[in-house]
Amino acid sequence: MLREIGAFFLYPFYLIVDKIYTEYTFIQAFSVNFVKIKEVMYMPAEENFDNILQRYEQYISTNQNGYFDVEEFEQIADYYLWKGRTKESSRAIEFGLQLHPDSMALQNKRAKIYSAMGNKEKALQILNHNADANDMDTILLKGDILVSLNRFEEADNLFAKVLQQNDPDFDSICLDIAYIYISAQSFERSLKYLREGISFNPANIDILFELAYCYEQTGQFEESIETHNKILDIRPYSSETWFNLGQVYFLLNQYQKAVEAYDYTTIINEKDSTAWLQKGHSFFQLEQYENAIDSYLVYSGMTEYKSNALVYIGECYEKMEQFDKAINTYQEAIELDETNTEGWTGIAICLLEKEEFDKSITYSKKALEIDPDSSEAWVYLAEAYVNLNQNEEAIESYRASLNIENDQPDTWVALANVYFEQNNYPEALSSYLKAYELNSETENIDLFLSIIYFKLNDVDQSLLFLEEAIKRSSDATNMFFEICPEAIPSFENYLNNKK
Numbered sequence: 340m341l342r343e344i345g346a347f348f349l350y351p352f353y354l355i356v357d358k359i360y361t362e363y364t365f366i367q368a369f370s371v372n373f374v375k376i377k378e379v380m381y382m383p384a385e386e387n388f389d390n391i392l393q394r395y396e397q398y399i400s401t402n403q404n405g406y407f408d409v410e411e412f413e414q415i416a417d418y419y420l421w422k423g424r425t426k427e428s429s430r431a432i433e434f435g436l437q438l439h440p441d442s443m444a445l446q447n448k449r450a451k452i453y454s455a456m457g458n459k460e461k462a463l464q465i466l467n468h469n470a471d472a473n474d475m476d477t478i479l480l481k482g483d484i485l486v487s488l489n490r491f492e493e494a495d496n497l498f499a500k501v502l503q504q505n506d507p508d509f510d511s512i513c514l515d516i517a518y519i520y521i522s523a524q525s526f527e528r529s530l531k532y533l534r535e536g537i538s539f540n541p542a543n544i545d546i547l548f549e550l551a552y553c554y555e556q557t558g559q560f561e562e563s564i565e566t567h568n569k570i571l572d573i574r575p576y577s578s579e580t581w582f583n584l585g586q587v588y589f590l591l592n593q594y595q596k597a598v599e600a601y602d603y604t605t606i607i608n609e610k611d612s613t614a615w616l617q618k619g620h621s622f623f624q625l626e627q628y629e630n631a632i633d634s635y636l637v638y639s640g641m642t643e644y645k646s647n648a649l650v651y652i653g654e655c656y657e658k659m660e661q662f663d664k665a666i667n668t669y670q671e672a673i674e675l676d677e678t679n680t681e682g683w684t685g686i687a688i689c690l691l692e693k694e695e696f697d698k699s700i701t702y703s704k705k706a707l708e709i710d711p712d713s714s715e716a717w718v719y720l721a722e723a724y725v726n727l728n729q730n731e732e733a734i735e736s737y738r739a740s741l742n743i744e745n746d747q748p749d750t751w752v753a754l755a756n757v758y759f760e761q762n763n764y765p766e767a768l769s770s771y772l773k774a775y776e777l778n779s780e781t782e783n784i785d786l787f788l789s790i791i792y793f794k795l796n797d798v799d800q801s802l803l804f805l806e807e808a809i810k811r812s813s814d815a816t817n818m819f820f821e822i823c824p825e826a827i828p829s830f831e832n833y834l835n836n837k838k
Contacts, residue, residue: 388414388418391407391411391414391415392415392418394407395407395411395415395431399430399434406438407435407438408439409435409439409442409444409445412431412432412434412435412438412439412445412448413435413444413445413448415428415431416428416429416431416432416435416448416452419431420452420455425452425455425456428452429449429452429453429456432445432448432449432452433449436449443474443477444476446465446466447466447476447477447480449465450462450463450465450466450480450484451480453465454480454483454484454487459484459487459488462484463481463484463485466480466481466484467481475501475512478497478498478500478501479501479515479516479519481497482494482497482498482516482519483519483522485497486519486520486522486523486525487523489523491525491528494519495528498516498532502516502535509535509536509539509540510536510537510539510540510543510546511536511543512536513532513533513535513536513539513546514532514533514536514543514545514546514549516532517529517530517532517533517536517546517549517553518549520532521549521552521553524556526553526556526557527557529549529553530550530553530554530557533546533549533550533553534550537550542573544570544573544574547566547569547570547573548570548580550562550566551563551566551567551570551583552583554566555586555587555590560587560590560591563587564584564587564588567580567583567584567587568584571584576607577607578603578604578607578608578611578614581600581601581603581604581607581614582600582601582604582611582613582614582617584600585597585598585599585600585601585604585614585617585618585621586617588600589617589620589621592624594621594622594624594625595621595625597617597618597621598618598621598622598625601614601615601617601618601621602618605618610641612638612641612642615634615635615637615638615641616634616635616638616642616648618634619631619632619633619634619635619638619651620651622634623651623654623655623658626658628655628656628658628659629655631651631655632652632655632656635648635651635652635655636648636652639652645675646672646673646675646676646679646682647672647679647681649668649669649671649672649675649682650668650669650672650679650681650682650685652668653665653666653668653669653672653682653685654685656668657685657688657689657692660692662689662692662693665685665689666685666686666689666690669682669683669685669686669689670682670686672685673686677709678709680706680709680710680713680716683702683703683705683706683709683716684702684703684706684713684715684716684719686702687699687700687702687703687706687716687719687720687723688719690702691719691722691723691726694726696723696726696727697723697727699719699723700720700723700724703716703717703719703720703723704720707720712743713743714740714741714743714744714747714750715740717736717737717739717740717743718736718737718740718747718750718753720736721733721734721736721737721740721753722753724736725753725757730757730760730761733757734754734757734758737750737753737754737757738754741754746777747777748773748774748775748777748778748781748784749774749781749782751770751771751773751774751777752770752771752774752781752783752784752787754770755767755768755769755770755771755774755787755791756787758770759790759791759794764791764794764795765795767791768788768791768792768795771784771787771788771791772788775788783808783812785804785805785807785808785811785815786804786805786808786812786815786818786819788800788804789801789802789803789804789805789807789808789815789819790819790822790823792804793819793823793826794823798829801826802830805819805830
C-alpha cells in the first residue's frame with residue numbers, strides 16, 4: 340500500500356506502437372520486440388483477408404488447385420502464428436515455397452517461424468542459405484536471432500555490413516538495430532546505435548523516444564530528462580512525452596516536477612486516466628493529501644478499477660488522521676470489490692489508530708482470508724494482539740509476516756520487542772541482529788542492541804552499541820538508563836570519561 344512503499348506505480352513502461360512508446364503500465368519498464376510485433380505477431384487487417392483465408396483453408400481441405408501470391412501466404416502464416424497455431428503457420432509457408440521457390444520473403448518468414456518456435460539454429464541455417472544473404476531484411480533478422488542467442492559480437496559484425504554513413508536511411512537502420520537490442524534488454528548496446536542514428540539525424544523523433552527510454556533503463560536519468568525535453572522542443576503537445584518525463588521525475592523522487600509534467604499531460608489529454616492517477620501518487624508523496632484526493636477522484640471517474648481508487652482516497656484520509664472518513668471510504672471500496680485486501684487492511688489500520696483492537700483483528704483476519712500471503716495484514720494483526728497483551732498470538736503473526744517477506748527490519752524489531760517483554764532475551768537479540776543486518780540505519784537499533792546485550796551480561800558489546808546510539812541521538816543515554824537503571828553505576832563513569 341502507499342503507506343509503506345510510496346506510490347504504487349513506480350516505474351514507467353513504454354509499449355512500442357509504430358516505433359513509438361505511447362502506453363503505460365506500472366510495475367517494470369521494458370520494451371517490446373518491434374520486429375516480433377510488426378512482423379511475426381502481425382494480425383492481418385485487410386478487408387479481403389477473410390476471403391483469402393477461406394480460399395486457403397478450402398484449398399488445404401479439398402486438395403484443389405489454387406494460387407496465392409507471396410504476400411497472401413505471408414498474411415496467412417502471420418494469422419496462424421498470431422493464433423498460436425505454429426504448425427499451420429509453418430505449413431502455409433511450405434505451401435508457399437512450393438509455388439514460389441525463389442521467394443526470399445517466404446524464406447525469411449520461414450526462419451522467423453522457426454525462431455519464434457525456439458529453433459534458433461534452424462532459423463540461422465535457413466538464412467545462411469538464402470540466395471541474397473546480404474539483403475537488409477535478412478541481415479536484420481539474422482542479427483535479431485544472434486542477439487537472442489547472446490552472440491553479440493557476431494551480431495555487431497553483421498550489422499556493420501549495412502551501416503554505411505552515405506546511406507540516406509542510415510538513422511532508420513540504426514533504429515531498427517537498436518530495437519533488436521532493446522528487445523533483448525541490452526540497453527547499453529542499443530544506446531550505441533541510437534547515438535549514431537541521432538548524430539546522423541538530430542530530428543529523428545523515433546530515435547529520441549528510444550534514447551530517452553534506454554537512458555532511463557540504464558539509470559542515466561539526467562540524460563533521459565534532457566532527451567525528453569528535446570522531444571518536447573519538437574512536439575510540445577506530446578502528452579505521452581510529458582507523461583514519461585513525469586515518470587522519470589517520479590523515479591528521482593522529484594515529485595513536484597512530476598506533478599508539473601503530469602499537469603501538462605492532463606491539459607493536453609484530459610482523458611488520460613493514468614496521468615491523473617500518477618498525479619495523485621505524486622501529491623501523496625508530497626503529503627498534499629487534498630490535492631491527491633482530487634486527482635484520485637478524477638481517475639475514479641475514468642477507470643473500471645474504482646475500488647482501488649477508493650483505497651487510494653482512503654489512505655489520504657488516513658494520513659490526515661480523519662479515520663472515520665477513511666473507514667467509510669475503505670468500506671465503499673469493499674462494497675465494490677469484496678476481495679480488495681487493501682480495503683480490509685485499511686480499515687484494520689484505522690481501527691488500530693482508534694484503539695479498537697478487537698475490531699481491528701476482525702478486519703485483518705478478513706484480509707488474510709482473502710490473501711493469506713499479505714505480509715502487511717499479518718503485521719497489523721500482530722500489532723492489535725500486542726496492544727491486547729496477547730504476546731504469543733503477536734509473535735505468531737509477526738513470524739507469519741516474516742515467513743512471507745523476510746526483508747522487513749521494522750517487523751524484526753517489533754518481534755524482538757515482544758520477546759523482550761517476555762524476558763526472552765536470546766530470541767530478542769536474534770531478531771534485533773536480523774534487523775541490524777538488513778538495515779543498520781533502522782531507527783533506535785543501536786540502542787535496542789545495547790540494552791539487550793546488557794541484559795545478557797555482555798557489557799563490552801552493550802557499551803559499543805550504546806556509543807553508536809549516542810552519536811545518533813542525545814537522548815539515547817537517558818533512554819538506556821531508564822530501561823537499565825542497574826547500569827548507572829558502572830556505565831555513567833565510563834561514558835563521562837569518554838566525553
